[in-house]
Amino acid sequence: MLRLREESPLDMLRQFSVHFDGDLLENLGAAKMSIENENGIGYISLYEILPGLTSWIYNINFTKDLVINMNFTDDKPYYFGYNISGYQLQKFPKDEDYKKIRQGQNFVIISKPNSSSEFIIPGNIDYKCCYIIINPKLLKKSKISSKLKLVQDLAESFKLDKENEPFRYFGDIDARIGTYADIIVENERTDIIGRLITEGAILRMLGSQIEAHEHDSNSDNFKPALTKSELSRITYIGDYVLENISEKVSIDEISLHLRISPKKLQSGIRFLYGYSANEYLTRLRLEHSKELMHSTEMNISEICFAVGYQSKSYFSKIFSDTFGNSPSVFRKSYEEANLLYDISYRSLAVDSIDGKDVDNIINIARSFNPQFQITGSIIFHRNIFFQIIEGPKKEVLALFKNICNDRRHKDIQIMWQGFKIKREFNNWALATISDEGVLKVDIQGNTKNLELSNLLGKLDKSAMDSENLWRKVRTIIKVNSNNSAA
Known part of the structure; x- marks a missing residue:
């Protein structure tokens, strides 16, 4: 059960x-x-x-x-x-x-x-x-x-x-x-x-x-006027628009690219999304602008141009009409709400790294993280780092930029990034988990409940860079972190 x-x-x-x-x-x-x-x-x-x-x-x-x-x-x-x-x-x-x-x-x-x-x-x-x-x-x-x-x-x-x-x-x-x-x-x-x-x-x-x-009655049978194949092709409209997001893309151009008539294209968009073709293109650009506000430090003018608008005032108007707030108020609302930013990544350690280097990384992190209100968890296992960082967006992005520039890390892959409401590691300046036998830093927080040994210990080295594996690790930590933190 x-x-x-x-x-x-x-x-x-x-x-x-x-x-x-x-x-x-x-x-x-x-x-x-x-x-x-x-x-x-x-x-x-x-x-x-x-x-x-x-x-x-x-x-x-x-x-x-x-x-x-x-x-x-x-x-x-x-x-x-x-x-x-x-x-x-x-x-x-x-x-x-x-x-x-x-x-x-x-x-x-x-x-x-x-x-x-x-x-x-x-x-x-x-x-x-x-x-x-x-x-x-x-x-x-x-x-x-x-x-x-x-x-x-x-x-x-x-x-x-x-x-x-x-x-x-x-x-x-x-x-x-x-x-x-x-x-x-x-x-x-x-x-x-x-x-x-x-x-x-x-x-x-x-x-x-x-x-x-x-x-409380049967509805009439409802079927779209397009074939399943045509509807399937129309779902690719978003990929084409995102590839050309900073350019002005016309319905005729999209129709030619998808090999479907403009009339059928507009009918299919209306059926799939409930919008006219132009409304859908607008919504796609605005949704992408929200992602840029979440995941970058680009200012509103830069985001406006990046999603294909030449007028900042027009961009602000349609954004407000769609989401209820102007872009600047929307972005500021995250700051005023004290929402946390989360980045989870996996990286390979360079071959020359040893236990003393890892100790040094963790000690420095624990020394600096509290003053920037950053908490999280790190795993070092078979020369692979997996880390979850949470805290104010500006500080988290700055820390991650430093990690990307750190020559002790290579092949860095982001598993997830975005805002969240609550902190999942409470007072863990940096919880550590390792079965390498080389770390001397005391484990912070009770990590016994995470039961990662079965997941990690039986894997050969070739499986360690699997994104699938580290997504599982992240999920186990997220589900158990509130119960296992000291």
Whole structure:
């Protein structure tokens, strides 16, 4: 049984990854856990459209029944779902028997605060399901009017008889919702383009689910006017635009590149994303500008030109219209919120490095990190460094730049970087983990619970530079760090 703590969707996916020994790939606003082992084959992924609105996707075949005991918080999130393939069972504590959620069925579950629910996903079936997880408390913090209206619409649509009791709605088989759910599940990308594909389908699927609940009737079968091959080609529009992001790209130029007529191109964009072609191109540029604000120290003017706009005032206007704040206010909000920045990287140590060098690196880091409010964890194993650094963005980026210029490191690969709300290493100026027998620096924090020895100790040297391995290490540390810190 997987005992799942209801936290942020990303934290929950990390728990899945540790439980199934999965490979968790994290990007800004998206993540994907893949498995191909004795536990099953397939993936579970998520996309955060904005704080409080996330999609959770199963496309997986487990080797045996997965029983999940879900412990809910007091946030009372909404779980909208649709089973594309396979089925699942669900039970609240007061239920005598499990309720079956059928293939093709639309469902909504709202939890009782500080209670639990059990879910069973049968083994040896191809299970495809899309959840939309909505946290009204987080959505209410948004300044975007459309998101605030969504909270109001949900409250009006789901007028619960008893506010603190669990709620469950199993609707009819609904082909229209299934069309959008299928787009979400089959989209394996976790980059900007993947997020926009998913965002458009999520919002349309959510609208259809609310409508289905209100009318409690079958929707008309809904099919796009384009073939699956044509829709697949249209999903590559984002790659082409990003490759030429600083240039003005026309619809005719994109149409020629994708070998599809302008009319079909615009129709396909409208179906996939819910935007006109020009609106989609604008949204793609603005999403990329947000990533540059997250991951670089470029100023707003530099970002404006980098994403293809020549007028800073026009860029600021459309950014404000889309996200509710100007670019400068958006960036400043991260600083005022005291959000932390996180970089996880893996590097190879040069052949000449020895235990004294590693001791020196760690001692210097522990001496300087506290004054810059930097905490984290480092592993040195078989001449490989793996480090997680967290703290104020400016200081973290400056430290990472120094690491990149340090000749004792080579072949540096970033596993993840981005903002987060809370510190995961508390007072660890630098927690160390090693089985090399050369380090003399005392281990800081109780790392016994991390159980990395089985993961690291049995690997030969050729496997040590695997990105898959170090993503697993990062996930284990993230899941356990709060419990194991001194």
